[in-house]
Amino acid sequence: MSAPAATGPRRDAGRVRFGHVLSSEWTKIATVRSTFWTLLAGAVVLVGFSALWALAFTASFDQMSARDRATFTPMLPTQVAYYFGLVIFGALGVLVITAEHGTGMIKTALTAVPRRAAYLAAKTVVLGAVVLVFGIVVTFASFYAAQGILASKHLDGNIGDPGVLRAIVGGGIYLALVAILALGIGTLLRHTAGSIVLLFVVLFVLGIAGGFLPSSWGDTVNKFLPSNAGGAILDPVHKSGSLAPWTGLGVFAVYTAVVLAAAVILFERRDA
Amino acid sequence: MIEARGLTKRYGDTTAVDGATFSVAPGRVTGFLGPNGAGKTTTMRMILGLDRPTAGEVTVGGRRYRTLGAPLREVGALLDARNVHGGRTAYNHLLCLAKSNAIPRRRVDEVLDLVGLRSVAKKRSKGFSLGMGQRLGIAAALLGDPGVLMFDEPVNGLDPEGILWIRTLMRRLAREGRTVFVSSHLMSEMALTAEHLVVIGRGRILADTGMAEFIGANATSHVLVRSPQAAELARLLAGPGRRLEPDPDGALRVYGARAAEIGDVAADHGLRLHELATVQPSLEEAFMRLTGEAVQYHAGVPGAAGPAAPAPGTGAPGAGA
Incomplete structure (x- = not known):
């Protein structure tokens, strides 16, 4: 059977470029309420816990051991707050993809953008940019929230102190990488709850479990555990027993890249 | 194509x-x-x-x-109308799709008008009825013209x-x-x-x-005939190559005879006819005959869904041309 070539009316429009996919992904992330609520939760936890821990440190500083006092930095409350905040920013990364799988939107979306690697790349860029900018702002806020409280015991520091600015900006990058890692996990598992649990294990449980390893070799392993490696950037001064700040963040970036690469490969192959 | x-x-x-x-x-x-x-x-x-x-x-x-x-x-496609993120409004859903394909924003308004969803464009689609969801899916399919x-x-x-x-x-x-x-x-x-x-x-x-x-x-036409003397007519019409099926309401369905022949037979014997009509076969009949063997799930007939593959070439002209 031979039929004339397709002669359907065509709209003459410009070529589709990666920028169009980016713009679409930006609209997507900006038009669901879960984005707003997750970012708000992340901000509340980072700033709130930072203030709470600043209060706790101020109240108990006199009872702390000499060693603990020596290693105290004005960044410490924010670092503790990060433990609790990380998973929330991760949840945003997970939701960006698993909400599409959960609702079936992924099928509609992949009909619009069948080049799956480009699709995932656009999601990564938009998510990374949103969390990076928001993360840096919130980390600044949490640092200043803590300083206001620490000042009562003259424990506060300044943005100009060595390593502080690097810790804050690096913290924002760390949050963005966590969100992207979560996006990769979400792409692999396609399921919201399962992905958040796995993320929680990777960021939280691994770090705790690492503490139980015999120190002869466990110390080395510990340094390279995701949360310990990534968290090194938050220390204004390089602590012994952890990787150098940028090295640590670099190691975390490698983990993220590996997970994301696996996600792209599987995403390309699997039926949607 | x-x-x-x-x-x-x-x-x-x-x-x-x-x-x-x-x-x-x-x-x-x-x-x-x-x-x-x-x-x-x-x-x-x-x-x-x-x-x-x-x-x-x-x-x-x-x-x-x-x-x-x-x-x-x-290509515009509607696979399953539920394939949307229900938390997004109808307008924003279409806008996301439009942007990804460099389709101008005004086209979103156009298709919303076309499917009659303008009034609920700013509503989140999770509250949509099945019919509204279907219309949103069709709007998405028409988006790129x-x-x-x-x-x-x-x-x-x-x-x-x-x-x-x-x-x-x-x-x-x-x-x-x-x-x-x-x-x-x-x-x-x-x-x-x-x-x-x-x-x-x-x-x-x-x-x-x-x-x-x-x-x-895949199916043949038949003649529907209604007569107060149906039994007599049936006797006269019976013959080789003909099949008669009485309807519960008294009508007679005759396979293998043209309406004219039946009318002539009735006139020759002075039988009254109240209805005489040629019934074109339905798609349903044709389909049932063709796919009788190919239905995957038979209802309540044990063993009926055996491995019988559809007979190759059964009324399939043009396939593979």
């Missing part, structure tokens, strides 16, 4: 689509007919690049879907007004020169909209032919 060549999809031991070869031409509505589970949706998913064929290939306008730069401007349109069971969940609307829409799209490919398991719906048929059963293409040819090849 959609062209499938040897398209096959296997899931483990199950073969969902088995060497499907067919083409869907522009300018007419082509119905994709088959029982539930016959492989219609899987075939459509492969056309859209959502599922990877195990073997064979399918192209749209000569290209594989995944290589299309701006697919929404070439594509030359090829595919609808999977589009009348599901629509009220009579909606069904009439979509029927008219599909015919209009075909008249405009577009390729329109519509799946359904509802025979009556197909009979009303489609001019051409691709029939699938158990993953195999059973026919790729015109609607009239399909019915003609």
Whole structure:
């Protein structure tokens, strides 16, 4: 059977470029309420816990051991707050993809953008940019929230102190990488709850479990555990027993890249 | 123009689509007919690049879907109206799709008007009824003003007004020169909209032919006759090559005789006729006869769903041409 070539009316429009996919992904992330609520939760936890821990440190500083006092930095409350905040920013990364799988939107979306690697790349860029900018702002806020409280015991520091600015900006990058890692996990598992649990294990449980390893070799392993490696950037001064700040963040970036690469490969192959 | 060549999809031991070869031409509505589970949706998913064929290939306008730069401007598809993020408003849902294919923003308003969803454009789609969801899906399919349109069971969940609307829409799209490919398991719906048929059963293409040819090849017409002297008439009409079926309401269905012959017989014997009509066979009859063996799930007949494969070549002119 031979039929004339397709002669359907065509709209003459410009070529589709990666920028169009980016713009679409930006609209997507900006038009669901879960984005707003997750970012708000992340901000509340980072700033709130930072203030709470600043209060706790101020109240108990006199009872702390000499060693603990020596290693105290004005960044410490924010670092503790990060433990609790990380998973929330991760949840945003997970939701960006698993909400599409959960609702079936992924099928509609992949009909619009069948080049799956480009699709995932656009999601990564938009998510990374949103969390990076928001993360840096919130980390600044949490640092200043803590300083206001620490000042009562003259424990506060300044943005100009060595390593502080690097810790804050690096913290924002760390949050963005966590969100992207979560996006990769979400792409692999396609399921919201399962992905958040796995993320929680990777960021939280691994770090705790690492503490139980015999120190002869466990110390080395510990340094390279995701949360310990990534968290090194938050220390204004390089602590012994952890990787150098940028090295640590670099190691975390490698983990993220590996997970994301696996996600792209599987995403390309699997039926949607 | 959609062209499938040897398209096959296997899931483990199950073969969902088995060497499907067919083409869907522009300018007419082509119905994709088959029982539930016959492989219609899987075939459509492969056309859209959502599922990877195990073997064979399918192209749209000569290209594989995944290589299309701006697919929404070439192919519009409605697979499942629930495939949206319910937390997004109808407008924003369409806007996201439009942006990804460099489709201007005003087109979003146009299609919302076209499907009659303007008044709920700013509402989140999770609150939509089945019919409204279906309309949103159709709006998305029309967004890029594509030359090829595919609808999977589009009348599901629509009220009579909606069904009439979509029927008219599909015919209009075909008249405009577009390729329109519509799946359904509802025979009556197909009979009303489609001019051409691709029939699938158990993953195999059973026919790729015109609607009239399909019915003609797979079912025969008969004559409905009503008479107060039905018993006598039946006796006179009985004969070799004829089959008579009495209707519960007293009418007689005669196979193998023309209306004129029956009228003459009645006149010759002074029998009164109250009704004499030639009944064209329905698509349903033709379909049942063709796919009787190919239905995957038989209801309540143990053993009936045996391994009987559809007889090769059963009334399938044109398949593989």
